[in-house]
Amino acid sequence: MNATQIAISATLVAGGTVSPAQTVPAEQWTGPAVSTVGGAVVRADVVAALNIFLAQRQATPEAWAGSADSASVHTGGAQRAEVKADTIMATRAGLTGYMTRNEYNPESAESKRRNARYIRLRFGPEYTDEVSRLQGLAHRVAAVSTASEPDTDGK
Template sequence: MNARLFLGLSALAFAGAVSAQTVPAEQWVGTPISAVGHFSRAEVAADMTASRATFASAPAEYRVGPADPTTGATSRAEVAADTQLWMRSGMSQVANRDGFDPTGAEFRHQMAAYQRMRNGPEFTAEVQRAQNTRSIGMARFDRGSSAE
């Protein structure tokens, strides 16, 4: 019985193997993509520039996501002032811990202090200080370079 079953299964497997056909790759995945494109580098760059210009001029309701940031929207003095207020409020110590918890009371307290200073007169004073420091440093640099 076992011998007949074995022979029957073997014959069935052999018949299946003989009738199996190989299928070309094109039938599975389509025709291969040519490695060489028909556009030159200059044509691709021109098309990209044109599409960028078209995208930039699209009305806001057709765009997705936040607006593009304006280059140079924040001055160097404002960035320096913001950094100083971040450190002065204690956020630099709270936010860089291993056990950082953005829902914790300490984080909320420090964030409130930072936002109060950032939106208050401290920010304006810090910007003025940063601008004065930069102008004094540039004046020293100019005097030092002209003395040579």
């Protein structure tokens, strides 16, 4: 700092022009109502408007986003093997972890290529083969677990 800057800073501090901001609690406010574009707003008016809004009938979530029937989605119909196979197809297509990156752009050529590969895998024979493999694996695991359980009749 040069001498002029130091002198100006010292004058401002000594003169008291630099002071911390002072806040006033709402209960102690004595000035006029804070005006907005439409004029002064009184707390009672805001509370009344809020109560009128809350008294109105609200739309159901189905009205906002639609129901499962309107989307022609059968809820609860997927088996565990189908869900796992779908996840495996997404992993093979390179979608897992890819969309969470900061540089993800759904319009990029890379995203379109990965999505197209997922669609091809998901609706191709790879998906049905994976479902069959997983269902067969589940049946084998169930058979092994029941065969290895101890006999409960005491023999």
